Amino acid sequence: MTPKLQWLDDPSTFRINQLPAHSDHITYRNEKELQQRQSSLRLCLDGQWRFHFAKSPLDRPTGFEATDYDDRNWDYIKVPQHIALAGYDQLQYINTLYPWAAKMMRRAPGTVTGQDTTGMFSAASDNAVGSYRRVITLPAQWKDLDVHIQFAGVEAAMYLWVNGQFVGYAEDSFTPSEFDLTPFLTRGENLIAVQVYKYSTASFIEDQDFFRFFGIFRSVELLALPAAHLTDLALNPVSSDSTIGQVKACLQVTPVTQRIHAQIFDQAGALCEEATVEAKQKTEFQLKVVNPIQWSHEVPYLYTIILTLFDSTGQVTEVIPYDFGFRNIIIQNRELLLNQKRLILTGVNRHEWNCHTGRAISLTDMRSDLEVMKANHINAVRTCHYPDQLAWYSLCDQAGIYVMAEVNMESHGSWVSQPTKPQYNVPGSLPEWLPCVLDRAKTVYETLKNHTSILFWSLGNESYAGDDIQAMNDYFKSVDQSRPVHYEGVAHNRAYASSISDFESQMYTPPEELEPFLASSPKPVMLCEYMHSMGNSVGGLGQYMELIKDHENFVGGFIWDFIDQALLLKDTNSTRPQLRYGGDFDDRPNNGAFSGDGLLFADRTPKPALQEVAYYYGQFTK
Amino acid sequence: MVNSLNSIEIIPDGEVIGSRTPRMHCIFDRHLGLVSLRTQGREWLYRAPQPAYWRGTTDNDRGRNGKERFPIRAAGWYSSDMFPSCVSCDATIDEEPVPIEPSEALNSQALVLKYTYETLTKPSTNVTITYRLTTTALHVAIHFTGDQALPPLPAFGYRWTMPTPAQSFAYNGLSGETYPDRMHGAHTGEFEIAGMPMTPYLVPQDCGVHMRTKKVAVTRTTTLNNAQRDTSPVTLTFQADNDFAFSCLPYTPEEIESAEHQDELPPIRRTVLTLLGAVRGVGGIDSWGADVTPEATIDVSKDIDFGFTIF
Numbered sequence: 001m002t003p004k005l006q007w008l009d010d011p012s013t014f015r016i017n018q019l020p021a022h023s024d025h026i027t028y029r030n031e032k033e034l035q036q037r038q039s040s041l042r043l044c045l046d047g048q049w050r051f052h053f054a055k056s057p058l059d060r061p062t063g064f065e066a067t068d069y070d071d072r073n074w075d076y077i078k079v080p081q082h083i084a085l086a087g088y089d090q091l092q093y094i095n096t097l098y099p100w101a102a103k104m105m106r107r108a109p110g111t112v113t114g115q116d117t118t119g120m121f122s123a124a125s126d127n128a129v130g131s132y133r134r135v136i137t138l139p140a141q142w143k144d145l146d147v148h149i150q151f152a153g154v155e156a157a158m159y160l161w162v163n164g165q166f167v168g169y170a171e172d173s174f175t176p177s178e179f180d181l182t183p184f185l186t187r188g189e190n191l192i193a194v195q196v197y198k199y200s201t202a203s204f205i206e207d208q209d210f211f212r213f214f215g216i217f218r219s220v221e222l223l224a225l226p227a228a229h230l231t232d233l234a235l236n237p238v239s240s241d242s243t244i245g246q247v248k249a250c251l252q253v254t255p256v257t258q259r260i261h262a263q264i265f266d267q268a269g270a271l272c273e274e275a276t277v278e279a280k281q282k283t284e285f286q287l288k289v290v291n292p293i294q295w296s297h298e299v300p301y302l303y304t305i306i307l308t309l310f311d312s313t314g315q316v317t318e319v320i321p322y323d324f325g326f327r328n329i330i331i332q333n334r335e336l337l338l339n340q341k342r343l344i345l346t347g348v349n350r351h352e353w354n355c356h357t358g359r360a361i362s363l364t365d366m367r368s369d370l371e372v373m374k375a376n377h378i379n380a381v382r383t384c385h386y387p388d389q390l391a392w393y394s395l396c397d398q399a400g401i402y403v404m405a406e407v408n409m410e411s412h413g414s415w416v417s418q419p420t421k422p423q424y425n426v427p428g429s430l431p432e433w434l435p436c437v438l439d440r441a442k443t444v445y446e447t448l449k450n451h452t453s454i455l456f457w458s459l460g461n462e463s464y465a466g467d468d469i470q471a472m473n474d475y476f477k478s479v480d481q482s483r484p485v486h487y488e489g490v491a492h493n494r495a496y497a498s499s500i501s502d503f504e505s506q507m508y509t510p511p512e513e514l515e516p517f518l519a520s521s522p523k524p525v526m527l528c529e530y531m532h533s534m535g536n537s538v539g540g541l542g543q544y545m546e547l548i549k550d551h552e553n554f555v556g557g558f559i560w561d562f563i564d565q566a567l568l569l570k571d572t573n574s575t576r577p578q579l580r581y582g583g584d585f586d587d588r589p590n591n592g593a594f595s596g597d598g599l600l601f602a603d604r605t606p607k608p609a610l611q612e613v614a615y616y617y618g619q620f621t622k
Numbered sequence: 623m624v625n626s627l628n629s630i631e632i633i634p635d636g637e638v639i640g641s642r643t644p645r646m647h648c649i650f651d652r653h654l655g656l657v658s659l660r661t662q663g664r665e666w667l668y669r670a671p672q673p674a675y676w677r678g679t680t681d682n683d684r685g686r687n688g689k690e691r692f693p694i695r696a697a698g699w700y701s702s703d704m705f706p707s708c709v710s711c712d713a714t715i716d717e718e719p720v721p722i723e724p725s726e727a728l729n730s731q732a733l734v735l736k737y738t739y740e741t742l743t744k745p746s747t748n749v750t751i752t753y754r755l756t757t758t759a760l761h762v763a764i765h766f767t768g769d770q771a772l773p774p775l776p777a778f779g780y781r782w783t784m785p786t787p788a789q790s791f792a793y794n795g796l797s798g799e800t801y802p803d804r805m806h807g808a809h810t811g812e813f814e815i816a817g818m819p820m821t822p823y824l825v826p827q828d829c830g831v832h833m834r835t836k837k838v839a840v841t842r843t844t845t846l847n848n849a850q851r852d853t854s855p856v857t858l859t860f861q862a863d864n865d866f867a868f869s870c871l872p873y874t875p876e877e878i879e880s881a882e883h884q885d886e887l888p889p890i891r892r893t894v895l896t897l898l899g900a901v902r903g904v905g906g907i908d909s910w911g912a913d914v915t916p917e918a919t920i921d922v923s924k925d926i927d928f929g930f931t932i933f
Contacts, residue, residue: 508907508908508912510907510912511907530907531906531907532682532906532907532908532909532910533906534681534682534909535680535681535682535823535824535825535827535909536680536681536682536799536801536821536823536827536828536829536904537680537681537682537904537905537906537909538804538904538906539682539801539802539803539804539903539904539905539906539914539915539918540803540804540903540905540906540907540914540915540918541804541906542806543915564824566824571883571885574885576885578883578884578885579822579824579883579884580883581824581825584883592825593681593824593825594909596681596823596824596825597681597909601822601824602824605822607821607823608798608799608800608804608821608829609804609906611797611798611807611808612804612805612806612807612808613807614807615806615807615808616806616807
């Protein structure tokens with residue numbers, strides 16, 4: 001297959017040869033590896049890659065994917081990292097406007113009749129290109145195994161070649177992109193070549209209020225697949241009462257898988273139940289847990305299922321652990337109930353952020369954030385406005401933090417200038433955008449479906465409303481009856497009031513306007529963003545807390561937001577480190593310090609407002 | 623005339639009036655106000671204290687573009703804060719005017735100076751600062767004359783600038799940085815704060831306010847006096863009649879207003895202690911136009927009075 005640069009211009013082309021999304025389970029070769037949490041089936045490719053930066057596709061190196069291409073004049077770049085923070089691309093922070101606003105005339109495909117979008121990104125002078133090369137040698141013990149490559153996060157569009165041959169193309173910056181490399185690999189050295197584009201049509205729906213980075217900003221891994229392999233795992237733990245919990249498991253395995261041994265352990269390591277089942281391509285079985293302990297913020301009790309796969313010779317090929325909890329989230333009448341009790345969300349919105357590395361954050365950052373949340377009675381997080389690193393969801397399972405898992409979609413720039421009743425926007429009801437946004441919903445669901453901490457799916461943020469978003473809702477409803485769906489666009493386009501969100505969801509509604517709405521709303525009401533913690537702020541939080549007490553259908557909300565987004569960089573004049581924000585990089589247009597709206601400063605020290613949040617949230621949450 | 627423990631010595635010299643008690647020596651300027659307070663062998667004033675009306679605009683104050691922005695509506699207070707206009711001074715001893723140039727020092731139980739300031743707002747209003755010096759302490763009473771036609775007020779208080787940076791300050795009041803609409807999470811206690819920390823908001827803005835304070839004591843070791851060799855810590859205490867709010871920062875609101883980043887603030891040179899009789903809340907509903915709640919705004923139609931004793 002020959003890759004086409006014009007895929008960048010076409011919203012209906014967003015994944016080429018990318019493997020279907022699947023559960024985020026981690027595979028070990030055997031029991032011993034599991035115990036050591038060291039998998040010989042994974043090889044991390046983080047580190048130094050050869051790198052070339054081009055300001056536009058016209059300047060990109062061609063033929064660089066060839067094994068004999070001479071890259072000795074190229075730089076090195078550390079992966080994962082934002083290219084701008086490696087010193088190549090200009091930094092820019094901007095909120096709702098598209099980053100090219102007032103510089104490039106661009107209107108989203110489908111919104112202007114007769115518009116020819118060819119070249120919109122593929123031949124654009126502002127579409128920077130990062131080219132990456134890395135030579136790898138596969139572990140000897142992988143010689144008979146299939147090998148996949150997984151990019152955990154590449155912004156915003158990527159092309160992949162191995163040993164000079166085109167492998168595939170991916171968008172959707174914040175979810176894993178996985179490709180089968182088996183047909184392309186050789187023994188000995190192999191060349192992985194990646195070209196990353198700053199913009200594609202996907203940029204119209206990745207218009208989040210954040211720094212506009214691009215590049216390989218999350219880890220890259222090779223995955224080895226034994227012939228008997230678990231492709232996907234769907235767990236559905238149900239406990240209708242406190243005496244018996246049923247765990248329905250649905251496994252997709254490769255055809256040569258013979259048998260699966262499943263064991264469930266409680267948190268103390270005691271075996272609850274085990275079973276051996278004959279493998280089918282789609283293997284379904286049920287295990288039970290007697291007297292299951294329910295999972296909640298207060299008691300984040302997790303069980304572990306361990307799946308052992310056997311091939312036809314009776315050999316163990318894979319061992320897969322997965323932690324899960326029993327919890328039941330429903331909307332009953334006007335109330336949101338977790339484990340049959342009213343659930344009040346004392347939440348925050350959280351961008352992934354580190355003032356040195358931007359959105360390329362570490363496990364230490366994540367753990368630190370969870371500690372702050374637990375210490376300050378924050379019980380919920382909205383992953384605004386994209387899926388986080390996979391580790392975050394497991395950490396939330398363990399910490400008992402309720403997650404609103406949001407799809408990577410924000411198209412505010414397409415309707416910001418016409419907020420009350422947009423004449424056009426993306427994805428809207430445009431057919432050319434439907435497959436793309438549906439795919440994003442599917443990827444989020446398939447990847448994250450087993451996380452106990454995820455109580456709600458969220459269709460995205462500030463993308464108005466239309467048939468395409470309704471189709472995303474319908475998709476989630478078709479695959480997951482166990483979780484409510486959230487989308488704030490319900491407040492903007494009432495034609496979709498009953499078809500895009502199980503909640504009434506609003507942002508920044510003043511208490512005096514919220515109160516009558518609460519009184520009249522037949523649905524649970526949520527503030528998916530409130531209390532804008534910009535600078536010296538968070539005054540008047542108590543008014544909202546009173547409304548929680550007075551209205552059983554007010555489920556609380558998510559403070560905006562958890563951590564300031566600013567970059568600790570050298571000040572040009574003093575050369576001392578300075579927390580810099582929009583406009584500090586000659587970036588025009590920009591939104592200044594508007595991203596300095598966290599409960600923590602960008603370096604993770606708490607703002608004084610946190611004591612107020614802890615006080616009020618502590619009235620509802622341990 | 624000899625100073626005694628039972629009276630204060632008053633030394634009028636035309637525009638300036640000196641006064642000495644067993645504990646302190648004060649110099650009042652008939653135009654500028656209290657220009658010197660010396661106690662424990664140290665000078666405590668860099669410039670005369672003045673009414674405080676402004677605060678470094680917060681992000682929420684700035685809010686949306688346009689003339690409804692709080693700082694635009696309140697701008698008259700900025701100029702009033704920047705350029706204090708003292709229009710009269712009544713200096714009295716036992717209710718009699720202090721003579722301009724008496725031939726000898728006077729003795730009294732109390733010296734009272736009342737300074738009247740006219741604000742540069744439209745309309746204007748009057749603020750008075752009344753000093754009452756007795757043998758035991760210096761008492762300060764601040765009065766703001768309310769008028770509902772006045773522009774919205776960012777803060778009202780009394781700003782005292784010390785010649786050198788504080789080493790620390792201690793106060794009896796609420797934990798952490800508090801404002802009228804963000805103080806419920808605080809606990810009451812005695813707190814000692816090293817230095818004069820600026821809360822490092824991304825863009826420098828008003829910070830460090832402590833509501834419901836009974837007492838604040840500022841400790842310094844340094845002076846500007848070239849002959850001063852004693853660097854032992856000395857403390858000046860401000861004891862509220864009822865309670866006040868305060869901030870103890872290295873900068874004036876105008877300095878804070880001018881900085882775009884924390885490191886653009888000037889080198890720390892002085893102590894800016896602002897004792898506040900009224901504080902505007904910080905708000906939080908949004909940062910693009912929502913005002914603070916009515917309970918947390920300063921009601922300009924009402925008089926504001928507060929007082930404290932300095933020792």
